[in-house]
Amino acid sequence: MTALRSRRVVISALAVSLALLGAALVVILAVLPSSNKEEPFLKFEAESGLLQGTMVSKEAEGFSGSGFVTDFTDEQDQLSFEVVAPKAVLYNVWVSYRAPNGNKVAGISLNNQPHGELVLQPNDQFTELKAGKLLLQEGTNTISLTRGWGYYDIDYIKLQKTKPETKHQVSGELVNGNASAEAKKLMNYLVKNYGKSMLSGQTGLDNVSWIEKITGKEPAMVGFDLIDYSKTRAAHGAISYEVEKAIGWHKQGGITTFLWHWNAPTGLIDEPGKEWWRGFYADSVTFDLEKALSDTGSEEYKLLLADIDTIAVQLQRLKDAHVPVLFRPLHEAEGGWFWWGAKGPEPAKQLYRIVYDRLVNKHELNNLIWIWNSVQPEWYPGDDVVDIVSVDSYPTPGDHSPAINYFDNLVALVSNKKLVAMTENGSIPDPDLMKAYGANWSWFVTWEGDYLNDGKHNSQDILKKIYNHSNVTTLDELPDLFGMKKAVDKEE
Structure with missing residues (x-):
């Protein structure tokens, strides 16, 4: 049965006043200036919110x-709170939740606009979780938790004014002490640019011309996939030219x-629906x-190593062409939908370290800059690799919020000492909101197909805005990191 209740909270620097008017009780909750450095928490019980479904x-x-x-x-089910702010203020948000039926995702909206997602880890007990930040506007604001995946419980939310942003402490030093000059130069540029501008990126070289046609600009970065170099795909006739395309892109500056969408080294089911x-x-x-991994003498373990060695051949071609590569193996491991994450964090971390060791120490692929692609601390393989x-971010279509929850969690994961990037995305974060929230994504890389051009995830107007924004770097605005632009000028 649906219950409807509402609660309005007025945040101000006035005193608390209560007035009893007839049978109605009007409550104004005020927060006095704190004499302590720590800002007070404002707690809102879920049962006193506005319930829909x-x-x-x-x-x-x-x-x-x-x-x-x-x-x-149901899709329309949500829980909302009305909050009245005396001025525009950025707040940290916490949510107390329970998710007894496995991993869940809740949607967050502010003033009826989607504002990212909240990943709820399985928990039988109510647990308080940091849910990012919200920039409340002067006047009445509506904060809503929308269904998302559904089947979770909400106890309360808490708000607290944010503290001044902490300066990033990122260095350009790479974990591979023998990193190539090109890799070092690229990393130093990324660090220098961090917090100043977000690099634009797009999956698939074939999509670059479409972006240029719409926006007048080309992305600074292009994402490629080693997928069809996997041995079990090549055995079925798959052919790839991704390395050739990447070398060509590098020559454009x-x-x-x-x-690497790594086809399993063995055990393909290969039947309808599981081809x-x-x-x-x-x-x-x-x-x-x-x-x-439990038996290094097994055929399965040897096939794992053979697959890594096969990919090393392709990465060597990039090394020979002096192409530094932002390399992201075992992506989205914590999701569990790929085989490298299906057995939990420990096997995934062990495999990542094997990939790192084999490519760096055996094959001496010093042109690689190593990217880890999961948010949860228990999945992190370690600062040394x-x-x-x-993170890969796929919010509700048209949600151009800055994904601040993901950003803050990644910053905390590495104690603000490593770069943070959005390595895949559906809807691109709005650069203006990124600046307002302090979400200093190093780059974004939009996935292809509908995510790029269906007009729902990213309209042509938003693409034009983003690619021509002063805080977004495009290909023409990149410095000549590797002397390629000079080489092109000479050829012309």
Whole structure:
């Protein structure tokens, strides 16, 4: 049964006043200036919010107040709070939640505009989670938690004014002590640019001309995939020219990044719905990473190493062409949908270290800059093998919020000492909101297909705005890092 309740909270520097008018009780909650350095918390119980399609329950232990809100099941279900601010202020947000049925995602909106997502880890008990930041405007603001994946419970939210932004402490030193001159030069540029401008990026070289046609600009970075160099794909006739394309892009003065949709080295199911070309998905293979790693003498383990050696051949071609590569192996591991993450964090971290050791120490591929692509601390393989941390962000189509929750969590993961990047995205973060929130993404790389050109994830107007924004770097604005622009001028 749906219950509707509302609560309005007025945040001001006035005193608290209560007035009883007839049968109605009007409450004005005021926050006095704090004499302490720490700003006070403002706590809002879920059961006193505005409920749409959801309901108040007491059928669990550990909640505060008189209950919690549950039944986020239908698409329109949500929980909202009205907050009146005397001026525009940036607040940290915490959410107390319970997710007894596995990983969940809740949507967040501010003033009826989508504002990112909140990843809810499985938990039978109510747990307080940092949910990013919200920039409240002067006057009435509506903060909403929308269904997302649904099937979770909300106890309360808390707000606290943000502190002044801490200066990044990132150095240009790479984890590979033998890194190439080109890799060092690229890393130093990224560090120098960090917090000043976001580099534009696009998956697939074939999409660059379309972007230029729409925006008049080309991305500074292009993302390539080693997918079809995987041995079990090549065995089915797959052919790739990604390395040739990447070398060509480098010669234009662009920045190159590679991921690897790694087809499992064995155990492809290859039946309708689980075809061989889906061999990087956990549900389409029988390959067991944990089992393979448990026996270094097994055939499965040897096949893992053989696959890495096969990819090393392609990365060597890039090294020979003096192309520094922002390399992102084992991406989205914590999602569990790829076989390298399906067995949990420990096997994934172990495999990442094997990939690093084999490519750096055996094959001496010193042109690689190493990117880790998961947010949760338990998945992090360690500072000694990671240069840059990142996330892949696919919010609701048209949500151009700065993904501040992801950004802050990654900054905390590495104690603000490594670059933070958005290595894949659907809707691109709005540079104006990034600046307002302090979300200093080093770069973005939009995925292709509908994410780029369906007009829903990124309209042509937003693409024009972003690619021509003063805080976004495009190909023509990159410095001549590798002397390629001079070489092109000579050829012309």
